[in-house]
Amino acid sequence: MADSLIAPPVKPGHFAFFFDLDGTLAEIKPHPDQVAIPDTQLRILHEISLRNQGALALISGRSMAELDQLARPYRFPLAGVHGAERRDIHGHEHIVSLPEALIQTLQTQLTTRLADLPGTELEAKGMAFALHYRQAPEHAQAVLALAMSLTDAYPQLALQPGKCVVEIKPQGINKGAAITAFMAEPPFSGRIPVFVGDDLTDEAGFGVVNQAGGISVKVGPGDTTAGWRLDSVTRVWQWISDIARQQEKQHAQHHGGNQYGSLSRRL
Numbered sequence: 087m088a089d090s091l092i093a094p095p096v097k098p099g100h101f102a103f104f105f106d107l108d109g110t111l112a113e114i115k116p117h118p119d120q121v122a123i124p125d126t127q128l129r130i131l132h133e134i135s136l137r138n139q140g141a142l143a144l145i146s147g148r149s150m151a152e153l154d155q156l157a158r159p160y161r162f163p164l165a166g167v168h169g170a171e172r173r174d175i176h177g178h179e180h181i182v183s184l185p186e187a188l189i190q191t192l193q194t195q196l197t198t199r200l201a202d203l204p205g206t207e208l209e210a211k212g213m214a215f216a217l218h219y220r221q222a223p224e225h226a227q228a229v230l231a232l233a234m235s236l237t238d239a240y241p242q243l244a245l246q247p248g249k250c251v252v253e254i255k256p257q258g259i260n261k262g263a264a265i266t267a268f269m270a271e272p273p274f275s276g277r278i279p280v281f282v283g284d285d286l287t288d289e290a291g292f293g294v295v296n297q298a299g300g301i302s303v304k305v306g307p308g309d310t311t312a313g314w315r316l317d318s319v320t321r322v323w324q325w326i327s328d329i330a331r332q333q334e335k336q337h338a339q340h341h342g343g344n345q346y347g348s349l350s351r352r353l
Contacts (some may be wrong), residue, residue, distance in 0.1 A: 091315040094301055096328040098336050101301075102141040102277035103134060104265055104291065107148060107156065108306050109284035113319050114249065116220060118148070118209075123156055127323055130330050132160045137333040139273040141177050145261050147246075147253065149211055150179075167214045168246060168287060169264030170256055175273060182244065182256050183213050192236065192254065199232055213256060220250035233284055248285050262290030269298065282322060283312075 108114050111131075112121045135142040135189040143163040144153050150166035152175055165172045172180040189212070196215055200206045205222025206229060208215060216231045233252040237245040246253040246260075265281060268274045279300035281291045292312045304312035305322055316322050 088132045092317050093325060094303055094314040096332050098332060100277050101138060102143050102274040102279050103271065104143050104279065104281040106283035106288050107144055107146040110282055110319065110322055127310060128160055130326055133330050134333065135162060137337060141273040141277055143268055145264055145291060163268065165264035167211050168255055168259055168261055170213045170259045174265060174271060182259055184256055186239065203228055217252045218250065224343055246287055248287050260290040261288055262294035265291050265294050
């Protein structure tokens with residue numbers, strides 16, 4: 087899609103909400119540990135979750151442990167490590183793993199080879215590895231080549247480029263598959279999916295949401311398959327706040343019922 091896509095309208099509807107975190111709900115920082123979501127904004131997410139019977143999930147490349155930490159004190163359904171970890175509305179966890187021997191081999195090879203690329207950083211996620219080069223953009227091609235060499239050598243692995251990061255993860259794992267899994271179970275099933283994300287890792291989610299007739303929203307510039315666009319994290323929160331006010335108004339009018347209309351699409 088072109089960069090001229092406009093922001094989605096705020097209208098009542100029977101929705102299931104999915105949000106990426108870094109670059110969507112929070113500004114990207116030089117180091118992931120510097121990221122935080124203010125309490126006032128977390129309360130807005132919690133209110134929307136309550137208004138939609140819990141049909142709100144965070145979908146991220148971060149681990150579920152990190153997502154829980156960032157969302158405290160609230161506990162949302164989650165898909166971490168691009169869907170390799172998933173926790174449903176009942177707290178049941180669904181984990182995709184790699185053989186321990188392969189994890190150890192990857193850890194050793196990546197640690198050794200990234201040591202020759204100063205400024206890069208290896209993040210081990212258990213069943214996946216993130217190769218960060220935000221502090222050393224001159225090594226972008228070397229990091230990509232390293233990741234490609236390993237995914238070529240081990241067919242059970244897949245490569246996922248992102249913003250100043252390349253990830254190695256289990257084959258078949260992506261945010262689209264995570265959204266599909268959520269949409270197959272209550273309270274998400276039967277609702278219109280809404281997914282907001284900013285990165286290449288979110289495009290698989292946009293594709294699934296588009297096929298379901300949902301609302302896909304790209305944050306920031308760049309080519310995308312999303313149908314709508316918000317230009318910044320600040321605009322994302324303005325839009326989310328508008329949704330919360332709209333749903334509060336609907337709740338007051340219908341005394342907690344679900345007599346919502348449908349969200350008209352621009353595309």
